[in-house]
Structure formats: C-alpha cells, structure tokens
Amino acid sequence: MTTLTMSPTLGDLLKFELNANYCRETVTLKSGANYALGSVLGQITASGKYRLSPAAEVTGDEGAETAVAVLIEAVDATAADKTGLVIARGPTIVSRAALVFDDSIDDADKSAAKQAQLANVGLVPRVTA
Numbered sequence: 001m002t003t004l005t006m007s008p009t010l011g012d013l014l015k016f017e018l019n020a021n022y023c024r025e026t027v028t029l030k031s032g033a034n035y036a037l038g039s040v041l042g043q044i045t046a047s048g049k050y051r052l053s054p055a056a057e058v059t060g061d062e063g064a065e066t067a068v069a070v071l072i073e074a075v076d077a078t079a080a081d082k083t084g085l086v087i088a089r090g091p092t093i094v095s096r097a098a099l100v101f102d103d104s105i106d107d108a109d110k111s112a113a114k115q116a117q118l119a120n121v122g123l124v125p126r127v128t129a
Contacts, residue, residue, distance in 0.1 A: 007037075007074075008036075008037050008038065008098055009037075010037065010072055010073075012037075012038075012095060012098045013037060013038045013070070013072065013094055013095055013098040013099075014072065014087070014092070014093075014094060014095075015093040015094060015095055015126065015128045016091070016092060016093040017087065017091075017092045017093075018090070018091045018092065022089065023087050023088065023089055023090060023091075023092050023122075024072070024085055024086065024087055024088065025069070025085075025086055025088040026083050026084070026085055026086075027041075027043075027049075027050045027069065027083065027084060027085075027086050027088075028048070028049045028050065028081050028082070028083055028084075029041075029049065029050050029051070029071075029075055029077045029081060029082050029083070029084045030044065030047075030049040030050065030051040030061075030077065030081060031077050031078070031079065031080050031081045031082075032077070032078065033051065033052060033077055033078065034074075034075075034076045034077070034078050035052070035071050035074065035075045035076075035077060035084065036071070036074055036100045037071060037072065037073055037074045037098075037100075038070060038071065038072075038094075038098040038099050038100045039052055039070070039071040039100045040052065040053050040067045040069075040070055040099055040100065040101050040102070040105075040114055040118065041053055041064075041067065041068065041069045041070065041071060041086060042054070042063065042064030042065055042066050042067055042068055042069075043063055043064060043066075043068055043069070044061045044062070044063050044064050045062050045063030046060075046062065046063075049081065050064070050069060050084075050086070051064050052064075052100075052101070052102035053065060053066065053067040053068075053101075053102055053105075053114060053117075054102045054104045054105075055102070055104040055105055055106075055110045055113075056104070066117055067114045067117040067118050068088065068117070068118075068121055069086040069087060069088045069121075069123075070086060070087045070094055070099065070118065070123055071084050071085070071086050072085050072086060072087055073085050087123055088121070089121055089122050089123075090121065090122020090123050090124065091122050091124070092122060092123050092124065093124050093125075093126050093128070094118075094123055094124070094125050094126070095125070095126065095127075095128045096115065096125040096126060096127055096128075097127070097128075099114075099115075099125060101114060
C-alpha cells in the first residue's frame, strides 16, 4: 500500500492570530534558498530583505541574526528574490514544532534564543496540539 505524506499546512503552524490585517506583512525573501512554511526569518539591515535567521551575524547579511518574522507560506527563492507572506507582529501564537530554523540553529539553547526573539515581537511559540 502506498503511503502518502501531507505537507505542513498553515493550521499546523498558526494557532492564534488576533487580526491578519494587523499581524501579516508581504516581504522580499533573499534569493538562494527554498523557504518552508514556518521559516524563522530575520531582516537584513542594508537591503531590507528577509532570510532564515542565523545563530550569529553573517557578513553581508547583518541584522538577520535577530528573528523578527515567521513565513506562513512555502516560497522557492533559489533562483531569484521572491515575495512572501509573514507574520511580523503579534499577538500571535505559533506551534513550536512547526518552526523551521536555519541550519546554524543546531541545539536547544540556540532554538530557545530564536523563540525568545520572536516573543519580543509578539510571536509566541508554544507546544500545541
């Protein structure tokens, strides 16, 4: 029998959002990555573009090391910059299990730091069903 695997949905990530018109923004995602739903993003100071938020400052992408948004749709920006829809402010509750981090976030302490940064902008990660 064939096993089917369902991709994550917005309902898997977003558990509470006060008002979509207030909490969401359309942003430009930096090229070179295939962004998954739930990607934890930081904003590059110089260009204003967003990328996966790394654990430490990356030369040329300064500012992105602070997590400020969560992508609520999958976007393939491997070849060029693309626009994407993010949750940029709260009050919002997101599922901790549905968050997708940069590869440099490789332990519980770094993950907790990113979650705290999200909480600072009102995006509260929680263990949810």
